[in-house]
Amino acid sequence: MxxxxxxxxxxxxxxxxxxxxxxxxxxxxxxxxxxxxxxxxxxxxxxxxxxxxxxxxxxxxxxxxxxxxxxxxxxxxxxxxxxxxxxxxxxxxxxxxxxxxxxxxxxxxxxxxxxxxxxxxxxxxxxxxxxxxxxxxxxxxxxxxxxxxxxxxxxxxxxxxxxxxxxxxxxxxxxxxxxxxxxxxxxxxxxxxxxxxxxxxxxxxxxxxxxxxxxxxxxxxxxxxxxxxxxxxxxxxxxxxxxxxxxxxxxxxxxxxxxxxxxxxxxxxxxxxxxxxxxxxxxxxIETLDLRVARQSATALALARHLQQHPAVTAVHHPGIAGNRWHALAERYLPRGGPSVFSFDLAVTDAAGADAAKTQEQVARVIDSLQVIRLVANIGDARSLVNHPASMTHSHLTAAQRAAAGISFTTIRLSAGLEDPSDLIADLDRALALV
Ligand SMILES: Cc1ncc(COP(=O)(O)O)c(C=O)c1O
The missing domain is CATH 3.40.640.10 (Type I PLP-dependent aspartate aminotransferase-like (Major domain))
Structure with missing residues (x-):
C-alpha cells in the first residue's frame, strides 16, 4: 500500500x-x-x-x-x-x-x-x-x-x-x-x-x-x-x-x-x-491533510505549554502535557502528535448568583479582545478559532452535565490554525492581560 x-x-x-x-x-x-x-x-x-x-x-x-x-x-x-x-x-x-x-x-x-x-x-x-x-x-x-x-x-x-x-x-x-x-x-x-x-x-x-x-x-x-x-x-x-x-x-x-x-x-x-x-x-x-494537521498539532502544543505557565490561566486541558490525565493514552494512540483542539480555564472565579455577571464580563472581555484568533463555532479550520462551550456548543447541557464533563464557565476552547505561532501567542497574551 x-x-x-x-x-x-x-x-x-x-x-x-x-x-x-x-x-x-x-x-x-x-x-x-x-x-x-x-x-x-x-x-x-x-x-x-x-x-x-x-x-x-x-x-x-x-x-x-x-x-x-x-x-x-x-x-x-x-x-x-x-x-x-x-x-x-x-x-x-x-x-x-x-x-x-x-x-x-x-x-x-x-x-x-x-x-x-x-x-x-x-x-x-x-x-x-x-x-x-x-x-x-x-x-x-x-x-x-x-x-x-x-x-x-x-x-x-x-x-x-x-x-x-x-x-x-x-x-x-x-x-x-x-x-x-x-x-x-x-x-x-x-x-x-x-x-x-x-x-x-x-x-x-x-x-x-x-x-x-x-x-x-x-x-x-x-x-x-x-x-x-x-x-x-x-x-x-x-x-x-x-x-x-x-x-x-x-x-x-x-x-x-x-x-x-x-x-x-x-x-x-x-x-x-x-x-x-x-x-x-x-x-x-484532503490533499493537504497531513501537512496541516502536523503543523496545527505542533502549534497547539506550543500554545498549551505557553498558557500553562500564564498567571491568568488556572488549567490547560491538553493531553500532550505531562501530568494530564490522558497523557499516557496520547503517547500510545497519538505518536505523530496531539490534538490541535484543546481548552483552558481562565483564572477568574466561576461564580454563581450576583457574581456570575462579573465572571461573564471577564470571560467576554478576553474572548472579545482576541484579534488574530476568531470567535467561531467550528474546529479544524486553517484559521485559529475560539469557542466558549458554556454559552455556545455545550449550552444545551444542564449545569450538572457540564460540570460532570469538566467544563466550567471559564473554559475556553481553542482550535489551533495555520497562522504564525508567535502571532497566536501574542494575541492570547494581549487578551489575557485584561483578566
Ligand atoms: C466531533 C464532532 N462530530 C460531529 C460533528 C457534527 O458535524 P457537522 O457540523 O459537520 O454536522 C461535530 C461538529 O462540530 C463534531 O465536532
Missing part, C-alpha cells in the same frame, strides 16, 4: 474519461441517463451498482468515499451532507428495530442532542457512560444493545479514548464499535487499527480544513461479521424486501453490506445527500 500522503492525492480517482482532467471533476447533475430500460431496472434492483440519482450517490462523492476509506484503512465508505448526518445514518443502520445504543457522555454536544432528544423521540434507547470507565461500558450493555459509540478524542477537554479497551468490550458483547474520528483525523490516529469497526467524520473540520463546506463520512473497516449471529441483525441478513428476495449480507458481503444499507435505505429515505460541489471541496482539502 502507498504512504499516507500519497493516498491523500489520487485515491479513488484515475483520469480516464476524456478530457482526462488531472483533478477530479464535479459531476453537478441531479440524475443520470440510462442506456436502456434493462440497465435502469438492474440498477434499481441492486443487481448492478452505478449512477442513478444524486440523492443516492454521485461520482465526485464516490471519489471522496474511496479516498477517506483509503486514509482510514477501511474497505468502503458513505459520504453525506454533514458530520451530524453521518453519525445519524450510521447509528440508525446499526441499531435497526428495537436496538439499544451505549454512548460516551463526552460526545460533541450536537451528537448528545441527537441521541438524547431526537432518538428518544423515536423510541431508540441510549445509555450514556463515562468513556474512561470500562466497568460502566460493560454494565450498560443489554441483550438488545447493537452498538457502542465514542470519539477518539473528545472536545473541549481533549480526552483521549482507550479505543482498544472499548473495542474489546464491544466485541465481547458481539456488537461493533463506532468511533467519531473528527478531532483525531486519520493522520494522527486510525481507530480501525485499534479495533473500531466503523469510523465517522465531520468532514467539515480537518478533512476540509478550509471551513467552506459541510460534509460527513462513515468508513466501514470491513471487520464486523453481521453473519456470525445472523438473527441479531435481520436488517442485514433477512431478505431486503424493498428490492428483492435476497439479503444485503448475501448480496454484498462483509465490508460492503453496511454501505449498501446506508445508501439505499437511510440516505435514500431521509435525504441527507452530499452535494457534488461540497464533495469536491472536501477532496481539495
Amino acid at each position: 502507498t504512504g499516507f500522503s500519497t493516498r491523500q492525492l489520487p485515491a479513488g480517482y484515475t483520469p480516464g474519461v476524456p478530457p482526462n482532467s488531472a483533478v477530479p471533476p464535479i459531476y453537478q447533475t441531479a440524475a443520470y441517463e440510462f442506456g436502456s430500460l434493462a440497465e435502469a431496472a438492474d440498477l434499481f434492483a441492486l443487481r448492478t451498482v452505478g449512477n442513478l440519482y444524486s440523492r443516492n450517490a454521485s461520482p465526485t462523492q464516490q471519489i471522496l468515499e474511496e479516498r477517506v476509506a483509503a486514509l482510514e484503512g477501511g474497505v468502503a465508505a458513505v459520504a453525506v451532507a454533514s458530520g451530524q448526518a453521518a453519525v445519524a445514518v450510521t447509528l440508525l443502520a446499526l441499531v435497526g428495530r428495537g436496538g439499544h445504543i451505549v454512548a460516551a457522555s463526552q460526545l460533541y454536544g450536537g451528537t448528545v442532542d441527537l441521541l438524547q432528544e431526537t432518538f428518544d423521540d423515536f423510541g431508540i434507547p441510549v445509555t450514556f457512560v463515562d468513556q474512561d470507565d470500562p466497568a460502566a461500558w460493560r454494565a450498560a450493555i443489554r441483550p438488545e444493545t447493537r452498538v457502542l459509540f465514542a470519539e477518539s478524542i473528545a472536545n473541549p477537554l481533549a480526552q483521549v479514548l482507550d479505543i482498544r479497551t472499548v473495542a474489546d468490550i464491544a466485541h465481547e458483547a458481539g456488537v461493533p464499535l463506532v468511533i467519531d474520528n473528527t478531532v483525531g483525523t486519520p493522520y494522527l490516529v486510525r481507530p480501525g487499527e485499534h479495533g473500531a469497526d466503523f469510523v465517522v467524520h465531520s468532514a467539515t473540520k480537518f478533512l476540509s480544513g478550509h471551513g467552506t463546506s459541510l460534509g460527513g463520512v462513515v468508513v466501514d473497516q470491513g471487520t464486523f461479521d453481521f453473519g456470525r449471529e445472523a438473527a441479531r441483525w435481520p436488517h442485514f441478513t433477512e431478505p431486503y424486501t424493498r428490492v428483492g428476495d435476497f439479503s444485503l449480507w448475501d448480496r454484498f458481503g462483509q465490508g460492503q453490506a453496511f454501505a449498501a444499507l446506508v445508501k439505499s435505505k437511510y440516505v435514500h429515505d431521509l435525504g441527507p445527500s452530499l452535494s457534488p460541489f461540497n464533495a469536491w471541496q472536501i477532496l481539495q482539502g
Whole structure:
C-alpha cells in the first residue's frame, strides 16, 4: 500500500474519461441517463451498482468515499451532507428495530442532542457512560444493545479514548464499535487499527480544513461479521424486501453490506445527500491533510505549554502535557502528535448568583479582545478559532452535565490554525492581560 500522503492525492480517482482532467471533476447533475430500460431496472434492483440519482450517490462523492476509506484503512465508505448526518445514518443502520445504543457522555454536544432528544423521540434507547470507565461500558450493555459509540478524542477537554479497551468490550458483547474520528483525523490516529469497526467524520473540520463546506463520512473497516449471529441483525441478513428476495449480507458481503444499507435505505429515505460541489471541496482539502494537521498539532502544543505557565490561566486541558490525565493514552494512540483542539480555564472565579455577571464580563472581555484568533463555532479550520462551550456548543447541557464533563464557565476552547505561532501567542497574551 502507498504512504499516507500519497493516498491523500489520487485515491479513488484515475483520469480516464476524456478530457482526462488531472483533478477530479464535479459531476453537478441531479440524475443520470440510462442506456436502456434493462440497465435502469438492474440498477434499481441492486443487481448492478452505478449512477442513478444524486440523492443516492454521485461520482465526485464516490471519489471522496474511496479516498477517506483509503486514509482510514477501511474497505468502503458513505459520504453525506454533514458530520451530524453521518453519525445519524450510521447509528440508525446499526441499531435497526428495537436496538439499544451505549454512548460516551463526552460526545460533541450536537451528537448528545441527537441521541438524547431526537432518538428518544423515536423510541431508540441510549445509555450514556463515562468513556474512561470500562466497568460502566460493560454494565450498560443489554441483550438488545447493537452498538457502542465514542470519539477518539473528545472536545473541549481533549480526552483521549482507550479505543482498544472499548473495542474489546464491544466485541465481547458481539456488537461493533463506532468511533467519531473528527478531532483525531486519520493522520494522527486510525481507530480501525485499534479495533473500531466503523469510523465517522465531520468532514467539515480537518478533512476540509478550509471551513467552506459541510460534509460527513462513515468508513466501514470491513471487520464486523453481521453473519456470525445472523438473527441479531435481520436488517442485514433477512431478505431486503424493498428490492428483492435476497439479503444485503448475501448480496454484498462483509465490508460492503453496511454501505449498501446506508445508501439505499437511510440516505435514500431521509435525504441527507452530499452535494457534488461540497464533495469536491472536501477532496481539495484532503490533499493537504497531513501537512496541516502536523503543523496545527505542533502549534497547539506550543500554545498549551505557553498558557500553562500564564498567571491568568488556572488549567490547560491538553493531553500532550505531562501530568494530564490522558497523557499516557496520547503517547500510545497519538505518536505523530496531539490534538490541535484543546481548552483552558481562565483564572477568574466561576461564580454563581450576583457574581456570575462579573465572571461573564471577564470571560467576554478576553474572548472579545482576541484579534488574530476568531470567535467561531467550528474546529479544524486553517484559521485559529475560539469557542466558549458554556454559552455556545455545550449550552444545551444542564449545569450538572457540564460540570460532570469538566467544563466550567471559564473554559475556553481553542482550535489551533495555520497562522504564525508567535502571532497566536501574542494575541492570547494581549487578551489575557485584561483578566
Ligand atoms: C466531533 C464532532 N462530530 C460531529 C460533528 C457534527 O458535524 P457537522 O457540523 O459537520 O454536522 C461535530 C461538529 O462540530 C463534531 O465536532
